[in-house]
Amino acid sequence: MQTLNYRFPAQNAASRAVHVGVVASGDLEILLEPPAPDDPPDSVVVRVRTSVNGFDTIWREVLERFFTRTPLAGRWELNDFGATPGVVNLRLRQALQAGAAADGPPS
Amino acid sequence: MTDTPLVAGLTWQELLARRSFIELDALGRATALLDPGSPQVLAGPFDRLESPWLVPQGITPQADDGTVIARGSVDGRPVVIAAIEQGFQGGGTGEVSGAKISQALLLAAADSWAGTPTAAVILFETGGVRLQEANLGLNAVAEICSAVLDLRPLAPVVGVVAGTVGSFGGMSIAAGLCTRIIVTPQARIGLNGPAVIEQEGGIDEFDSSDHALIWAVNGGQQRYATGLADDLVPDDADLLRAALIDAINAGVAEPGRHRSQRLDVLASRLATLDPASPLDPRDLRTLWGGHYEPVASSTSSIKSPAGETADPPVTRGRTWLRALSGVARPEPIIPSVLSATTNTARYLAVVPDPDNRFYRAREGQVGVTEALALAQAVRDLIEADKDALHKRAIVAVVDLPSQAYGRYEEMAGLHQAMAATTDAYHAARIAGHPIVAVVVGTALSGGFLTHGLQANQILALDDPGVEIHAMHKVAAARITRRTVDQLDELAKTIAPLSYRVDDWAKLGFCEGLLTVENADAPTAHDLKMVGAAIVDAVQRARSGPVDLSNRLDSDAAVTTRHASRAVRDLLAQQWDPER
Numbered sequence: 001m002q003t004l005n006y007r008f009p010a011q012n013a014a015s016r017a018v019h020v021g022v023v024a025s026g027d028l029e030i031l032l033e034p035p036a037p038d039d040p041p042d043s044v045v046v047r048v049r050t051s052v053n054g055f056d057t058i059w060r061e062v063l064e065r066f067f068t069r070t071p072l073a074g075r076w077e078l079n080d081f082g083a084t085p086g087v088v089n090l091r092l093r094q095a096l097q098a099g100a101a102a103d104g105p106p107s
Numbered sequence: 108m109t110d111t112p113l114v115a116g117l118t119w120q121e122l123l124a125r126r127s128f129i130e131l132d133a134l135g136r137a138t139a140l141l142d143p144g145s146p147q148v149l150a151g152p153f154d155r156l157e158s159p160w161l162v163p164q165g166i167t168p169q170a171d172d173g174t175v176i177a178r179g180s181v182d183g184r185p186v187v188i189a190a191i192e193q194g195f196q197g198g199g200t201g202e203v204s205g206a207k208i209s210q211a212l213l214l215a216a217a218d219s220w221a222g223t224p225t226a227a228v229i230l231f232e233t234g235g236v237r238l239q240e241a242n243l244g245l246n247a248v249a250e251i252c253s254a255v256l257d258l259r260p261l262a263p264v265v266g267v268v269a270g271t272v273g274s275f276g277g278m279s280i281a282a283g284l285c286t287r288i289i290v291t292p293q294a295r296i297g298l299n300g301p302a303v304i305e306q307e308g309g310i311d312e313f314d315s316s317d318h319a320l321i322w323a324v325n326g327g328q329q330r331y332a333t334g335l336a337d338d339l340v341p342d343d344a345d346l347l348r349a350a351l352i353d354a355i356n357a358g359v360a361e362p363g364r365h366r367s368q369r370l371d372v373l374a375s376r377l378a379t380l381d382p383a384s385p386l387d388p389r390d391l392r393t394l395w396g397g398h399y400e401p402v403a404s405s406t407s408s409i410k411s412p413a414g415e416t417a418d419p420p421v422t423r424g425r426t427w428l429r430a431l432s433g434v435a436r437p438e439p440i441i442p443s444v445l446s447a448t449t450n451t452a453r454y455l456a457v458v459p460d461p462d463n464r465f466y467r468a469r470e471g472q473v474g475v476t477e478a479l480a481l482a483q484a485v486r487d488l489i490e491a492d493k494d495a496l497h498k499r500a501i502v503a504v505v506d507l508p509s510q511a512y513g514r515y516e517e518m519a520g521l522h523q524a525m526a527a528t529t530d531a532y533h534a535a536r537i538a539g540h541p542i543v544a545v546v547v548g549t550a551l552s553g554g555f556l557t558h559g560l561q562a563n564q565i566l567a568l569d570d571p572g573v574e575i576h577a578m579h580k581v582a583a584a585r586i587t588r589r590t591v592d593q594l595d596e597l598a599k600t601i602a603p604l605s606y607r608v609d610d611w612a613k614l615g616f617c618e619g620l621l622t623v624e625n626a627d628a629p630t631a632h633d634l635k636m637v638g639a640a641i642v643d644a645v646q647r648a649r650s651g652p653v654d655l656s657n658r659l660d661s662d663a664a665v666t667t668r669h670a671s672r673a674v675r676d677l678l679a680q681q682w683d684p685e686r
Contacts, residue, residue, distance in 0.1 A: 001165040019152045022132050023169040024194025031152055031170055051167045079167050 002053045006063055008044040010071035014099040021091045028080040028088060030095045035074055043073055050080040058085065066092050072100055117341060126344040128269050129293060133192035136230055136269070137177035139344040140188060140351055145179030149681045150207055150674060158201050159670045160240045160601055169195045174204035176211045176678065182352045185223060187215050190230040193272040199237030200278055202603070205247020206674040212254035212264070213654075214682045219261035226262045226355045227255075229285070230269070234300060235276015236552075238587050241577035242611055243603040243668070245552070246658065248277035249560035252526075253655050255284045256533045260362065263287065265354045268294040269342065273325065274522075275300045277556045283526025284367050287354040289347065290327035290336040297325040298521040298553055299512050306582060307512040308467060323388040324517050332392040334399035335366075335520050366399050366523060367530040370486065373479050373523070375401040380475075381464050382515045391518060422471060423548040423572070423627060424456040424506030430629050431502065431545070431638060443468065444480035448499075452645070453488045455481060456504040457558055467513030473554040474511030478524035481558055485531035489538055498540040500645045501532070505559045506548030509579065525557045532561035541648030543641055546608075547626060550575045563648035563657070566619040566640055570626040573608045580606060602667060615664025618644055 014034045021029040035041050044067045048059055062085045076095075083091070117125065131139060138146050150156050152170035161168045173195030177188045189208040191198045200208075208229065215225040236244035255264050266285035268274045273295030274282050282288060282296060290296070299307075301315035301324075314320060323329060331339040338350045366372075376395055379402055380386070386394075395402055419425065425445065428437055432447035432454040440446050443460035446453060459471040468474030473481075485501060492498045510521065536542050544559035546567040555575065559565065567573055577583070584594045598605040602613050612620045619640050623633040651657055658664060659672055679686065 001162065001167055017153055019170070022192055022194045023167055023173070024192075027194065029152070029169060033153070049162075049167050077170075079169060081167055 002050055002056070004048040004050070004056055004059055006046040006048070006060065008046070008064065008067040008071065010042055010044045010067065010073035012072055012100065013041055014072050014074035015101075016099060018095050018099040020094045020098070023079045023081045026082055026084065026087060028078055028083040028091055030091050031077040032095045032099045033075045039075065041073055044071060044076060045074070046076045046078065048078045048080060050078075052080070052082050062088055070096055072096055074099065117343075125342075127342050128344040128347050129271060129291070129342045131344070132194065133173070133175040133190035133230065134177070137175050137188040137190040140228065140348050141177060141179035141181060141186065142183065146177045147179060149176040149178055149211070150677050151175075154677060156203050156207075156670065156674055156677065158203050158240065160202065160243070160603060163601060164239055164597060166239060172201060172203040172207070173198065174207045176207050178682070181226070181348075181355050184355055185218070185225040186228060186355065187211050187225060188228045188230065191232045193232035196237055196239075198233035198272050199235065200233060200244045200247050200251075200276075201237040201240040202243040202247055202668065203670050203674055205244060205251060206671040207678065209247065209250040209254040210675050210678045212251070212258050214678060216254070216258040216261055219258065224262040227258055227264045228267060228351065229264070229281065230267050231274035231278055231282050232269070232272040233274060233276065233278045234272060235278060236577045238577060238583050240603050241583065242575060242614055245277065245556065245577045246560065246614065246616055247671075248281065249556055250655050250658065251278070252281050252284060252529050252556070253533055253561060255281050256530060257654065259284065259286055259365065260359060263355055263357065263359055265289065265351060267347065267351070268296055268327065268336075269347065270294045270327070273297070277553055279522035280525045280529055280553070280556060283523040284365070284530060286360050286365065287338070287357070288336040289338040289340060289350050289354065290330055291340055291342045291347075292327050293342060294327035294330075295321065295325035296327075296330050296335065296522065297517045298510060298525065299517060301325075303582070304512045304514065304517070306585065312467070312512075313514045324514065329388060329392070332397050333395050333520070334397050335523055365530070367526040369399060370479065370482055370527060371401050372399050373527055377475055377479060377519065377524075378402070380515065380519055382466060383464060386518070388518050420459045420461065422458055422506055424471065424504055425458045426627070427506070427545070427547045427629065428454050428456040428504045430634050431504065431641065440480040440484050441476055443471070444477050444484065446484045448488075452500040452502050453484065454502045454504055455484055455558070457481070457507050457554070465511060465513065465515060467516060468511035471507050472509055472511040473507055473525070473557050474513070474516055475519045475521055475524040478521070478528045478557055482527040482531040485528070485535050488540065489531075489535050492540070498538060500541040500543060500648070501535055502641060503542065503544040503559050503562060505544055505546045505550045505555065507551070507554040507558065508549055509551040510553035510557065525553060528557045529561055536561060536563060537653050539653070541645045543644045543648065545637065545641065546573055546575060548572060551579060552577050563651060563653070564618045564644035565616055566621060566637075566644055567608050567612065567617060568626050568637075569608060569620045569622045572626055574606050575608060575611045576606055613663050613667055615661045615668045616658040617663065618647065
């Protein structure tokens with residue numbers, strides 16, 4: 001297992017805590033929380049724990065691309081069990097949609 | 108329900124329109140069963156009660172440790188659901204996920220006791236104990252079984268096995284204790300999974316690539332058709348919810364009527380089985396029938412040899428049973444289960460029987476007949492002492508290689524037989540019999556769950572020949588994809604993984620680690636010391652709790668089981684914030 005930490009600039013902050021996904025084979029879970037009071041309100045703070053070592057560069061590229069397009073500030077925790085970049089993107093978008101929505105279903 | 112084919116009388120339109128339950132994750136399953144708007148998730152992902160044992164082993168944890176506790180209502184009645192996420196570590200029971208289930212059951216029991224009957228539903232999808240947390244997972248299963256039995260007289264405990272993982276390992280004992288079991292045709296229930304049986308017994312014993320055979324033995328339809336499950340429902344969330352509503356509205360079962368209390372049924376069923384005359388799993392449907400009732404006496408019964416073989420193998424179990432009880436000729440309940448009764452205690456041990464007709468249980472494993480004999484011996488003592496103020500102790504002398512890994516055992520429902528023993532030990536404990544387990548040799552896996560882990564007090568000899576674990580080393584290494592050397596290295600820092608008894612003693616449920624001069628042939632000094640330790644343990648059991656809470660309150664537990672304690676505290680606080 002490898003733990004990777006990233007930080008990206010952002011404008012809007014997540015409005016709610018969101019949990020999506022499962023740490024199952026080929027999948028991952030994401031915990032998204034609004035920035036804590038002592039966190040910078042304009043940063044995406046990402047921690048990835050992945051079961052597959054050595055994919056630092058790919059993680060950086062996938063996350064950088066995603067958060068450049070959709071910079072939603074908050075704490076993002078990703079617990080990964082070998083998800084492909086496609087699945088990672090899908091879960092990120094799912095979390096984003098629920099976390100940015102003002103009146104979505106409570107999670 | 109009548110016999111349900113794969114799609115259970117659904118038209119193809121209904122089949123396409125149905126809401127699949129199996130395709131849902133654990134939270135989705137719990138939500139589908141509870142009344143809309145009612146689910147409240149307790150100890151959820153943002154509480155971050157993840158396993159403390161996985162990250163040090165390089166395994167990604169899940170924030171809720173793969174078990175969802177959802178409280179709500181079903182048809183207006185208070186219910187708590189424990190849903191196991193099959194995708195995470197194969198649904199394996201770890202310290203945290205196990206504690207979540209047992210503590211939720213105990214909270215439901217406390218509410219039920221206080222006048223608000225609160226049913227529990229367990230969604231079993233598990234391969235058994237999570238081997239990365241071996242001994243803590245094994246103990247967690249024992250605590251879950253105990254909690255199911257604590258709640259069951261007060262409110263129904265309903266098990267649902269939908270698939271696709273099914274229910275395997277020690278958790279199937281808990282399934283065998285439930286008030287009612289609901290299955291789908293895709294479900295499987297068994298004690299030992301097919302791959303493990305093949306690994307232990309060879310491909311002739313069980314070909315784990317033969318899916319037709321697996322479902323013929325373990326499948327939901329088979330379990331239903333042989334009375335080991337109560338409802339067979341197609342994979343449809345609405346139909347499963349309807350079956351659950353029925354089960355909860357039916358309330359608690361009459362005392363004595365639970366499957367795990369029906370030793371008469373178990374005995375009559377086992378009497379029809381002899382692995383020497385092979386039987387097709389399908390034959391069991393006609394032989395036993397779909398109701399859990401005694402088999403008609405017209406069926407030819409197989410008589411076990413009454414006594415021991417002339418020259419039984421000398422094992423630690425046999426040696427210590429005789430020496431501690433002082434009974435020169437212990438009574439063989441069956442040749443492989445010995446009982447020695449004194450004025451103060453009944454001593455029980457499982458020993459090898461080279462002539463056992465269940466050939467997978469010849470080396471002292473706990474198989475179907477051993478589970479039944481132990482249950483009978485315990486129930487007999489409860490009955491004999493029922494009017495006594497001072498209940499005699501039960502001393503489980505533990506020296507067993509494991510449970511029996513065999514195809515016949517699975518066909519017969521080994522999980523249900525072990526549930527009968529677990530139930531009996533629990534009943535004795537609740538009735539006030541002090542239960543003391545003394546581990547003098549190996550105590551592995553389901554064998555120990557059945558004979559030992561329901562005790563108030565557990566003692567062990569501090570000896571290299573004493574080994575307590577969820578699985579023997581070679582198999583555990585293979586299943587967790589490690590070498591034996593890697594496993595040994597990890598065990599140095601991860602206590603629940605260790606095969607050393609002094610590490611096991613740090614986990615919080617050892618009440619005494621006893622150093623002896625000779626564990627194979629105890630000296631007079633050894634007997635005096637171990638005997639005195641048992642007397643002390645009996646005293647502590649008499650003055651202590653009749654539940655298993657001491658395993659969380661011991662000094663060692665405070666250090667090692669802090670995650671279990673955090674689960675207990677958080678769930679209690681979220682359950683009732685006013686308290």
